[in-house]
Amino acid sequence: ETGVTQTPRHLVMGMTNKKSLKCEQHLGHNAMYWYKQSAKKPLELMFVYSLEERVENNSVPSRFSPECPNSSHLFLHLHTLQPEDSALYLCASSLSPQGKDGYTFGSGTRLTVV
């Protein structure tokens, strides 16, 4: 385990469902991130939270909605997804709010949209 825990590990959902991905870290880190990992594509940054405030939303569709209730928890709420949203969703955290010291990644949630 890396210290960044993601649940669930696997998720299958229909296009009309609503689900949430959870990320938790108890490393005392100050920034948290959501990335999307699709086959044969670079990891795509989705959201950045630094000191619990969203600092970047990388043009992500509104069917993805992040929530950061405190410095240890990060959620990604999903609704009315499309099949092309199927991917591995990775959460990461960093000690420095700017992340310049590097990130610690969770194991990811494998999402399949049917």
Next chain:
Amino acid sequence: AQSVSQHNHHVILSEAASLELGCNYSYGGTVNLFWYVQYPGQHLQLLLKYFSGDPLVKGIKGFEAEFIKSKFSFNLRKPSVQWSDTAEYFCAVIFYNNNDMRFGAGTRLTVKP
């Protein structure tokens, strides 16, 4: 636009062969540079990182990387690979005018026993 390029999609080597994986980025300012490895079914793990100082950086498991500023490159090397090095390798860059880490597309390494 700032980007990170990894030129090799898939590299196949025999055990004991030497490895070099290319990474280039496009940005003239200050950067922090990283290599991550993802073993099959596992999370991304940090291999090594460069912030400043000696441009030759040593990481875990015998890996090293060299920052060549004039070439905007940060290539990963290992003198002698093992079967257990089979994994996907990602180069990543933090550009100092941004608050996020940008990744290359990854290079899949297969080491034949």
